[in-house]
Amino acid sequence: SQQGExxxxxxxxxxxxxxxxNCSYKTSINNLQWYRQNSGRGLVxxxxxxxxxxxxxxxxLRVTLDTSKKSSSLLITASRAAxxxxxxxATDTGRRALxxxxxxxxQVQP
Amino acid sequence: DGGITQxxxxxxxxxxxxxxxxxxxxxxxxxxYWYRQDPGQGLRLIYYSQIVNDFQKGDIAEGYxxxxxxxxxxxxxxxxxxxxxxxxxxxxxxxxNEQYFGPGTRLTVx
Numbered sequence: 427s428q429q430g431e432x433x434x435x436x437x438x439x440x441x442x443x444x445x446x447x448n449c450s451y452k453t454s455i456n457n458l459q460w461y462r463q464n465s466g467r468g469l470v471x472x473x474x475x476x477x478x479x480x481x482x483x484x485x486x487l488r489v490t491l492d493t494s495k496k497s498s499s500l501l502i503t504a505s506r507a508a509x510x511x512x513x514x515x516a517t518d519t520g521r522r523a524l525x526x527x528x529x530x531x532x533q534v535q536p
Numbered sequence: 537d538g539g540i541t542q543x544x545x546x547x548x549x550x551x552x553x554x555x556x557x558x559x560x561x562x563x564x565x566x567x568x569y570w571y572r573q574d575p576g577q578g579l580r581l582i583y584y585s586q587i588v589n590d591f592q593k594g595d596i597a598e599g600y601x602x603x604x605x606x607x608x609x610x611x612x613x614x615x616x617x618x619x620x621x622x623x624x625x626x627x628x629x630x631x632x633n634e635q636y637f638g639p640g641t642r643l644t645v646x
Contacts, residue, residue: 457633468540468626468637469579514578518633523569523594528578 431527432515438533445502447530449515450495456520458491458498463512463529472500472513507536539563542627542638549621549645557612557641559627568610569628569635572596579626585610614643621645 433448457476461469475482475491482489488501512531516524540561549555567586571579581594585604599618604610614621622645628635
């Protein structure tokens, strides 16, 4: 079963607006990561947040982590058409490989 | 120019034939992974290898086989026992927490 589940499954916004995606997971984690996938391509690592961190920033990205609720959110500010992609959360439990969620498909309209 | 390469980008096979997907990395990473992605879905782990000459089954290993004879290479064979082989296959490698992905191979079996 998927450790991480993203919400919403799909999101459509206008350029310049903010996009927020959420991820919920089931078991304790060492860290949580967000990846981006352009259509038909491999995934690209965006940001990693450790279990003892609550918030992290990278450029226009802001990630939060609430371990008590087993949830994370990814905020993309001032979105651009080039941000159109699928976004996946992945949890690292320290046991083997990352476990990926089903993704949020983001469409940014120019 | 470091990275992960997968070849070919598109692969077509007849049902009943085995097919081998290539994955090569020159990042000097110990760990390598194979994932399967179906349309609109997340990634599911097929096999992973933490070190040369060792590999472990993931969540959906049935109908697949791998080898890890060299650090740089982790080929995946899709056998005729795999009931629904048509999918997008992604290879990744990692040295710590972050995974680096190849561009993927889209396999179509008819």
